[in-house]
Amino acid sequence: MSYDVAIIGAGPAGMSAAVRLRALGAAVIVIDEQPAPGGQIFRGIERNAASPVFPALGEDYAKGCALVAAFRASGAEYLPSTQVWQIEDGWNLFLTTERKARHITARAVLLANGAQERPVPFPGWTLPNVMTVGAAQILLKSGGMLPEGRIWIAGAGPLPLLYATQLLNLGGRIAGYLDTATTPKLSALARLPGAWREFGNLAKGLRWLRDVRRSGMMIKGFSDLRAEGEERLEHLTWEAAGKRHRVEADVLLVHEGVVPRIHETLALRCEHIWNEEQGYLAPKLDRWGQTSRKDLFVAGDAGGIGGWMAATVSGEIAALGIAGQLGIAANPDDLRQAAHLDQRRARALALRPFLDALYPPPRTRLADDVIACRCEEVTAGAIRSAARNSPADPSAVKAATRCGMGPCQGRQCGYTVQALLAEVHGLPIGDVSFFHIRPPLKPITLGEIASLEHAEGAA
Amino acid sequence: MFKSVLERPGVPPDMMVLVNGVETPAWDGETVASVLLRVPDAGRRSPISGTLRLPYCQMGVCFECLAIVDGIASTQGCLVPVQPGMRIESQRGPREISR
């Protein structure tokens, strides 16, 4: 099958781009890993609309209903529960739905595959019942799952506070909150004037904080958090005021911000830019969201973290850029102005500089015995030792340790390896490259690949 | 360690699934990875050290939720919604491929 545009991801950016492109008459296919549209932010929104969970998820969640409805009505072909496992020039996309591989072509590709939580290794992070805050929120949105027992949250950023609020709304309890955020620096406060325009959002954040303080223990100014237990999490320990503290815990939820999903753009050899403040790589994009490669666009958090409102706008902008380039719209600039897309994006991003300065990624030294690569169980010490015997090249460390060679293909250890190489070689982190990402983008079976032998156009 | 808010006394579950042969209640919209968190010892065992692992990210990037779903091994459980009668088995150590 052949399309004008293949959009990967049915979150805010992908959906809004699809709606725009369809309105302009483009032939659009939207491919998404999830079984229903909404992305992680609006996950399960159609099903949850009638659920008792819905009111507890808050106002922002409810705002996704209209976008999902517009997407459903847009006439874009929609492939849920589908993984894109390779993209070749041209563009040729290779997909698998329910174990059946297929091949489609598109004149342009829009990557709207969002973000993932920043992996931050610490002692015990591989223990059962240690998971991310985002994971817990997804469980809440899919099946209304609430954690039971002594729930601890450790981390920083708006998401833990939002999740905590949602949990409390549903009658859940939190045993304690280990706040890893550093005191706001002057640089963060300097950016406040811009942020004031979004005062509504800020006030909500403060309300979350107050609620959390009221519900349990709020711990600040600690170090060396460890999750411990035999076969699963049993207790947490940390260092504070010169003393080691220890509490019983059944679930630990961690969160240190989100980073763009870059495996696709890295595999496609797009240029990337290192964001020093937030410690992540993002593809270099022009004002329409086009990468360094013609007809390959990125929208939403995959192009740099901006949140769902900014993602929605960037999806529309990329849609217009693609339509202009493919000759589907003659006047993309006029359409961009008419829809006030730049003003809307600026508004959506108003709070971002403040948040970015307030929540820098943690840069504490990893102990040698901490597992950095969950899949292959490679420790920070093993990576350091390999790094001392190699140039500051992640490929050399990967070859020497198998770090990044497991099924997650480096999605959990990439930044850790980069940081450890920088540490060993005395370089700024941004000067060390990321893993070289190899296909397939997702581990598909040999049978699925072999089946393409007789598939149309697979030659 | 997790329980659905939809679970109330007298309200039957949306469906039953089989986890390592045991009938287990499940709820519409939840994924295989979510079920793994509710059944004791349903996690996978690492093919390297053999240690127990449970789902970590729920969004398709950590691969800790790999399980055998309806006979298909190394399935990312967090991407598969439950279906009535679904057979979910733990993947322990390096996977076996059937003859």
Place this chain on the structure above:
Amino acid sequence: MNADIIVVGGGVVGTALAYGFARQGLSVLVLDGEDGDMRAARANFGLVWVQGKGAKAPAYHDLTRQSANLWPTFLQELEGCVETRIDYARPGGLFYCLSDHEYEARDALNKRMHNQAEYADTRMVDRRELERMMPAVTFGSEVVGASYCLADGHANPLQLLAALQQAITALGSKLLFRSTVGSIRPEKTGFTVHATSGSFRAPKVVVAAGLATPLLTEPLGFTIPLRSERGQLLVTERLAPILPYPASGLRQTADGTVMIGATKEEATDRGVTVASATKLALRATRIIPALSAARLVRQWSGFRVMPPDGSPIYAQSERYPGLFAAACHSGVTLAAAHAAIVAPAMIAGRLSRDLAAFSNGRFDVQKCA
């Protein structure tokens, strides 16, 4: 002088030679290239392979055999000076035949090679014998049999490279990364090697820079003809042990992953294609259908370093004695020979006597005519 000998190239050929030199007590400086250089050593399939090698070149076959036989000792000595362990096994290796035609052709090749020299370690095994050898496997219906060679084995090529690199340092020599060599200048005595990290002097220089070798030797009138051939490889997730024997194009590593390889292509870019993955996956699943359930984790490509006749080149410049070149495919299989035979021959000036068949002079059209 910065060293007794400079080796240009930190891949598996350059480091095995350097390791051989260092073991003889020489001080060696190895200059490795940039991170992004073509690196056959890192794309390697990992066979320590004898059967079928040098079918038309008896000297190459003999060297391969010697190297495969030296491997256990080579490994023991190497592991004695570094912490890195190298997965290695020599259970014998298979070449699967998927039709009567393939089976007969392979049988004929084996017989021809037996006629070159009396080796009794390679034989054809039929399907029934294969099934006895590998009881955990159900073979595809097309599998007729295989040729089986007791001398074959396999090793982890990445661990080998890491160990060799570490051994050089452990033996008191030096390895510099990100030191791409731009030119080699003959001096009154010895050579100056100009690299991105500086200029270095030594009485002897060995160029083992893979496909980049001719770029450095040609300006000095030292011709090392090479052609590149792209190969694509696949590797699966870790599986419980299923393949007790490595095979040409299909082996299970000690980690449990299954490697499938490799295509032979003229392409010069480093890309990989779904079309090639499909071909490789198809062949593997025709041999063992159960592999169709295994998940592919990674696909990559590498470039074979191919002399025109397929045999290695070990040569010394006639015009500038002390300048050597080493270039070959099969750097893993030959690693033991490089350290124990080729390196000592280079130092002792016995290259033209002991390894005459591998000189670059064999490509000289005028001489041959």
